[in-house]
Amino acid sequence: MPVTAKICGLSTPDTLDAALAGGASHVGFVFFPRSPRHLAFDQAAALAARTGERARRVGVFVDPADSLVVEAVVAARLDAIQLHKVTPARAAALRRTAGVESWVALAVKTAADLAAAPAYAGAADRLLYDAKTPDDAALPGGMGVRFDWRLLEGARHPLPWALSGGLDAGNVAEAAMRTGARLVDVSSGVERAPGVKDVDKIAAFLQRVAQL
Ligand SMILES: O=C(O)c1ccccc1NCC(=O)[C@H](O)[C@H](O)COP(=O)(O)O
Numbered sequence: 307m308p309v310t311a312k313i314c315g316l317s318t319p320d321t322l323d324a325a326l327a328g329g330a331s332h333v334g335f336v337f338f339p340r341s342p343r344h345l346a347f348d349q350a351a352a353l354a355a356r357t358g359e360r361a362r363r364v365g366v367f368v369d370p371a372d373s374l375v376v377e378a379v380v381a382a383r384l385d386a387i388q389l390h391k392v393t394p395a396r397a398a399a400l401r402r403t404a405g406v407e408s409w410v411a412l413a414v415k416t417a418a419d420l421a422a423a424p425a426y427a428g429a430a431d432r433l434l435y436d437a438k439t440p441d442d443a444a445l446p447g448g449m450g451v452r453f454d455w456r457l458l459e460g461a462r463h464p465l466p467w468a469l470s471g472g473l474d475a476g477n478v479a480e481a482a483m484r485t486g487a488r489l490v491d492v493s494s495g496v497e498r499a500p501g502v503k504d505v506d507k508i509a510a511f512l513q514r515v516a517q518l
Pocket of ligand 1: 314315334336338341342343344366367368390436445446447448449450451452470471472473491492493494495
């Protein structure tokens, strides 16, 4: 089965075009004002129109209000929501409210963090295993932090899943090989500065993924 990729935190037409030209299966739009990748609804709507049916649009949220999710789903014609820092109960409620596919980001640092995964079965459609960022970090994702991929070796997954956290063109092959991931997600690893995507890095990442 081929490996597919989500390029997260896109915010400009040229970098979105690079992701689409490279064959990204998913593009991620961040709705979190503290993020350097945050999009206003009008920006997101323009990028969504440019995407068309070439990739699935995923909105990224951190413990969001219902209203933010509803407005973003409409404005950016989201196919999926990606939720950070939500309990299983809150994830289930937001999934019902949004009416689209729902992903939950599970912050992973140790094996104990993976024990939370089964509770999301029935509350979400996909788990995104992402690296846990430091407690004092500005963001719960998009920080270029990776976790020990050996934690996923032999793991039983309660839901379809994707791998994230500190991936780049140089390490994505090893990450996919070690974990068995069939969907990988990247943000910082295709940037030249926080929030500034690089078209060449996006192309290199997607070329590497296409070889897997
Ligand atoms: O990217 C952000 O700014 C962000 C902000 C708040 C919550 C989540 C965020 N990103 C989530 C993602 O899907 C990232 O792609 C994922 O955490 C991996 O990021 P990176 O390690 O930088 O590749």
